[in-house]
Amino acid sequence: MTEILDLSHVRLGDRPLVVCDVDDVVLHFVAPFQEFLRGEGHELLPRSFRLTGNIVSIETQIALEHPDVRRLIEAFFEAQENWQIPTDLVVQTLDTLSKDADVVFLTAMPPRYREHRRRLLDQIGLTFPMIASEEPKGPIMQRLHAGRPLPSVFIDDMAHNLHSVRDHVTECLLLHMMPDSPLHLLAPKPADGIVRAADWGHAAELIRRHIQPEAA
Numbered sequence: 001m002t003e004i005l006d007l008s009h010v011r012l013g014d015r016p017l018v019v020c021d022v023d024d025v026v027l028h029f030v031a032p033f034q035e036f037l038r039g040e041g042h043e044l045l046p047r048s049f050r051l052t053g054n055i056v057s058i059e060t061q062i063a064l065e066h067p068d069v070r071r072l073i074e075a076f077f078e079a080q081e082n083w084q085i086p087t088d089l090v091v092q093t094l095d096t097l098s099k100d101a102d103v104v105f106l107t108a109m110p111p112r113y114r115e116h117r118r119r120l121l122d123q124i125g126l127t128f129p130m131i132a133s134e135e136p137k138g139p140i141m142q143r144l145h146a147g148r149p150l151p152s153v154f155i156d157d158m159a160h161n162l163h164s165v166r167d168h169v170t171e172c173l174l175l176h177m178m179p180d181s182p183l184h185l186l187a188p189k190p191a192d193g194i195v196r197a198a199d200w201g202h203a204a205e206l207i208r209r210h211i212q213p214e215a216a
């Protein structure tokens with residue numbers, strides 16, 4: 001039996017909605033994860049866009065099996081407060097946007113690390129509501145926005161998340177934002193019509209134009 005994800009802590013006003021991924025959009029992920037791996041005696045070789053098969057022992061160059069990769073990812077999430085830092089301009093940009101829009105974080109992470117992430121975001125000053133779930137993002141955002149006739153925006157570094165939201169939320173501005181890590185350069189590209197935001201300054205301009213077209 002699947003439990004229905006609880007969204008009751010997210011209260012939306014009568015204003016635009018900005019839903020934002022966390023890893024590699026709001027907090028650096030891939031760079032600190034690589035550093036974390038080196039500390040554990042492993043390294044991530046950007047040979048293809050996946051972790052299993054590309055994390056190898058520094059000593060033997062043998063790839064770790066999937067359960068070990070999973071364990072390392074979980075250990076990283078457990079210790080995220082010691083490793084993850086905000087991306088450039090994210091704090092100021094979301095703070096400014098939040099004067100005119102509701103900001104919500106939608107993070108694909110095992111929910112049992114949600115308290116770690118909540119503490120980290122709060123400490124940085126990013127106190128917006130957060131949903132932690134490994135379910136597809138489109139149906140979650142659809143439930144959240146619930147067809148309200150208000151502008152919506154979704155920002156993520158992963159094509160599959162952007163496509164999921166495109167398929168469930170009409171007229172949502174989809175922004176692709178990613179670090180130029182060697183791993184991300186190998187990632188599947190988002191479909192046409194999904195706009196690449198180079199950084200938070202650029203994202204702010206695009207969001208502004210979408211939620212307040214008369215002011216742009």
Ligand SMILES: [Mg+2]
Binds near residue numbers: 157
């Ligand atoms: Mg991400």
